[in-house]
Amino acid sequence: xxxxxxxxxxxxxxxxxxxxxxxxxxxxxxxxxxxxxxxxxxxxxxxxxxxxxxxxxxxxxxxxxxxxxxxxxxxxxxxxxxxxxxxxxxxxxxxxxxxxxxxxxxxxxxxxxxxxxxxxxxxxxxxxxxxxxxxxxxxxxxxxxxxxxxxxxxxxxxxxxxxxxxxxxxxxxxxxxxxxxxxxxxxxxxxxxxxxxxxxxxxxxxxxxxxxxxxxxxxxxx
Numbered sequence: 001x002x003x004x005x006x007x008x009x010x011x012x013x014x015x016x017x018x019x020x021x022x023x024x025x026x027x028x029x030x031x032x033x034x035x036x037x038x039x040x041x042x043x044x045x046x047x048x049x050x051x052x053x054x055x056x057x058x059x060x061x062x063x064x065x066x067x068x069x070x071x072x073x074x075x076x077x078x079x080x081x082x083x084x085x086x087x088x089x090x091x092x093x094x095x096x097x098x099x100x101x102x103x104x105x106x107x108x109x110x111x112x113x114x115x116x117x118x119x120x121x122x123x124x125x126x127x128x129x130x131x132x133x134x135x136x137x138x139x140x141x142x143x144x145x146x147x148x149x150x151x152x153x154x155x156x157x158x159x160x161x162x163x164x165x166x167x168x169x170x171x172x173x174x175x176x177x178x179x180x181x182x183x184x185x186x187x188x189x190x191x192x193x194x195x196x197x198x199x200x201x202x203x204x205x206x207x208x209x210x211x212x213x214x215x216x217x218x219x220x221x222x
Contacts (some may be wrong), residue, residue: 001007013127014093020102020130027107030213031115033129036137037146038119041163043071043072044196045137045205046114050078052206057111057213064093064118071116080107081084089204092123095130112213121150133158133212140164142173148179159192166195 024031031066033041050059060081063072073085083101085093093115105113115131117124136157140148141164147154154160168175182191191207194201 005093010126013095016099017128020095020098022111023102023107024130024132027110029107029110029113029127030209031131031133032209032212033115033124034118034120034130034137035117035121035124035157037121037135037142037189040119040137040139040142041196042137043074045161045163045194046075046116047078048196048199048202049198049206049209050075051115052202053112054078054211058109058171059112059114060110062098062105062113063092064097064116066090066118077141087118090123091118091120092127093117093129093144094127095175097129098129118155121153122145125150125153125156126195128167135159136162137161137163138178140171140173141169144178144181147178147185151185154182154189157189160186160189162191162193163204164195164197165193165200166198 033035033046033052036042046061053059058081059079060084061075061079063075064085064087065090066087066089068086069084072082076082083104085097087093087097089218098115105218115129134157136153136159138160140162162178182189192201194205196202
């Protein structure tokens with residue numbers, strides 16, 4: 001009975017995700033779903049991405065949190081196209097939440113939508129939102145064992161970002177161990193090492209975004 005209920009929930013979610021995907025494709029929008037543990041730097045990454053693509057591409061943000069609008073208010077200083085989703089205790093965003101959020105965005109004016117998922121490397125992994133890519137953001141201060149502890153998140157992600165590289169010299173983070181474990185789980189996924197604080201590696205991240213967007217097609221410079 002429990003298995004049947006779970007299957008029904010996932011089927012319901014997939015139906016909404018497929019509708020979202022069609023809508024995004026019709027509007028030529030690249031959609032990135034950012035996953036991470038709390039404190040890895042998702043909001044900082046989004047802000048730095050918007051700043052670097054300013055006057056080139058219009059970015060909308062769907063901000064997911066259990067409660068509060070704190071991160072959304074920070075992002076709104078850099079783009080007006082921000083929608084807050086408070087899950088009220090649910091540990092992930094689902095496709096129906098995204099469907100409701102995109103009804104409040106002017107899709108025809110956007111090139112990219114970044115979804116900041118709830119800080120969690122377990123629940124969000126199993127929910128398709130209709131995105132083009134899942135991006136997993138890990139950070140040096142979390143430790144090098146995240147791939148070992150949360151393998152499904154690394155297996156299902158299209159790109160791994162390792163943030164807070166400015167702290168590497170002050171930590172015992174084993175880069176080779178991290179890279180080896182990621183490669184074992186997901187050999188097709190690239191790792192880009194970044195620091196949202198110093199800017200290290202962010203050009204490589206922006207290049208990746210631009211390349212990914214080439215497959216969906218931008219509307220052109222705003």
